[in-house]
Amino acid sequence: MIQFNALLKKELKEAFRDKRALMYALMMAFMAPVMIYAVSNSMIKDLTDTPALYVNIQGGEAAPKLMTLLRDENILPLSEVPADEQRLWQERNIELILPESFAEDMREGRMIDVILRADYQDKSLFSPLRRIKEVIRSYSATIGSQRLLVRGIDVRLMRPVKLLEQDTAEPTSGPMLIILSLGMYLMMAAFVSGLSVAIDSSAGERERNVLEMLLSQPVDTMKIVLAKLSCASFIAVIGVILTLVLTHFAIGFVDLSKIGATFNLDFISVSALLLLLLPLCFFASALQLFFAFGAKSFKEAQSTVTMVVMLPAFVPFVLSFMNNKPQWLDWTPISGQSMLIEDIFKGLPVNWSQVGFTTLVTVVLTAVLVKVMAEKLKSEKVVLALS
Structure with missing residues (x-):
């Protein structure tokens, strides 16, 4: 010892x-x-904050309600980007292209092709693209439900099964x-x-x-x-x-x-x-x-x-x-x-x-x-x- x-x-x-x-x-x-x-x-900032996104929107004048919904989610036209962030968003080059016949197709109840163009391999665009897609999908679901209601169809028929998720995880997880x-x-x-x-x-x-x-x-x-x-x-x-x-x-x-x-x-x-x-x-x-x-x-x-x-x-x-x-x-x-x-x-x-x-x-x-x-x-x- x-x-x-x-x-x-x-x-x-x-x-x-x-x-x-x-x-x-x-x-x-x-x-x-x-x-x-x-x-x-x-x-925490990424999960809770919704910073402004600047998108090159083409044909937005034909879809004022969609533009309002995008603005409510802090997704703004590229023309409104601040001078100090202009180069950043130009390099990211996110484009949202709406057809010229958007309003007419909406009235006629036809399928509308909206193009979201960006570099999907760029990790910095994962969150912005996800936010844009969620807004457009929410807008599409709302329009679809309204069309069914106008025709006297219960929208619940489109959802025969409703999944209720119950998270058993502890708050720390x-x-x-x-x-x-x-x-x-x-x-x-x-x-x-x-x-x-x-x-x-x-x-x-x-x-x-x-x-x-x-x-x-x-x-x-x-x-x-x-x-x-x-x-x-x-x-x-x-x-x-x-x-x-x-x-x-x-x-x-x-x-x-x-x-x-x-x-x-x-x-x-x-x-x-x-x-x-x-x-x-x-x-x-x-x-x-x-x-x-x-x-x-x-x-x-x-x-x-x-x-x-x-x-x-x-x-x-x-x-x-x-x-x-x-x-x-x-x-x-x-x-x-x-x-x-x-x-x-x-x-x-x-x-x-x-x-x-x-x-x-x-x-x-x-x-x-x-x-x-x-x-x-x-x-x-x-x-x-x-x-």
């Missing part, structure tokens, strides 16, 4: 000596709340983008915060010949690995806790009530989050040490371990596209934590059995990685990067 304490003290001293590297390591904890706040406000971002940033903090310490204490010490000198002492390799793992994991835990606290503080400044959502973490939810994230910090550090020890140089270790950091973002992204997830994904590290954290932020009851099993699997895999690293450090090829 004395040897382990001495090794841990040495690792912590070296980790905290470089204040700039430590600051960069914990930067994720300070950047995540800012990004969450910005993304949340942007999403409304802002899905916020939920996914929160879970991803918390797991990213576990992987990013201890990254520099893990690389420096493994590949870095090997290049400085510190690792060779350390292994020449009568010290068990298991204690060396555990000391390095504890140091890197300690920094990762600090990063996760900071990210969780600051993110919860930042979300308090976001008015989620505008989209009918709430966000509140009680003691049980926080306990479940910590139970999921703290073992993940040790698993992330063990994974980074494992690949860093396997690299032949410090530069190679940086490249390899950086790929490992992408796992918390890549795995949830893949899961979002899987409709039928295999059962084993509920228990494996990263995927299991991702799904459970998502459920917690949705306000669903905590599945403690799944939390416990996922945590157990994460701890077991971490122990396996530690055991493998301890055995590998007994080989001169690994220590001297000969293979």
